[in-house]
Amino acid sequence: AQKITQTQPGMFVQEKEAVTLDCTYDTSDPSYGLFWYKQPSSGEMIFLIYQGSYDQQNATEGRYSLNFQKARKSANLVISASQLGDSAMYFCAMREGPNQAGTALIFGKGTTLSVSS
């Protein structure tokens, strides 16, 4: 079974609009971390935001926020005020287990975001 599910292969948004990229996850461990990465066409992976399973508040980093709904096992990324430079592939990832730091990130299939002017 997929640990990380991203159901939107592609999303289109206009500049200055907000966009939500969906991510659901599957784990039975109470301790886990959720990450979002951006991958531009150049190929590098850029870390955006992190949410821990025990964090009480949704994580925010500048224009990025994470809509964490633990009961639904969802961790959607919200990008406010989209910019042309936001056009890229976005990956949701999870690290799980009691020794969370000791496990590797498992990635979803990604969502391609296209921002138009």
Added chain:
Amino acid sequence: EADIYQTPRYLVIGTGKKITLECSQTMGHDKMYWYQQDPGMELHLIHYSYGVNSTEKGDLSSESTVSRIRTEHFPLTLESARPSHTSQYLCASSESTAASEAFFGQGTRLTVV
């Protein structure tokens, strides 16, 4: 800026050749990883290491091998390259805390002809 480096960035090589993809990090991270990614697709974990002399296979079966003789160095070797090995290979490292993100190198795009 992350201090993790991969060489070469691009490699075109003939079938049957032995190749080594280099990955080095200067952050002193114990954890290092290799991911394989086809264009526009998800990343698949193929190898990881928790420290010197520790290596494990990832979720995706791979004919490659890795070694971790020094903390900063985590090379990946293909003894006999095949066209099916054509892909992008991404190396990453992370600290030993739960909230620590993985830092990625810029990747090696391998083409086997």
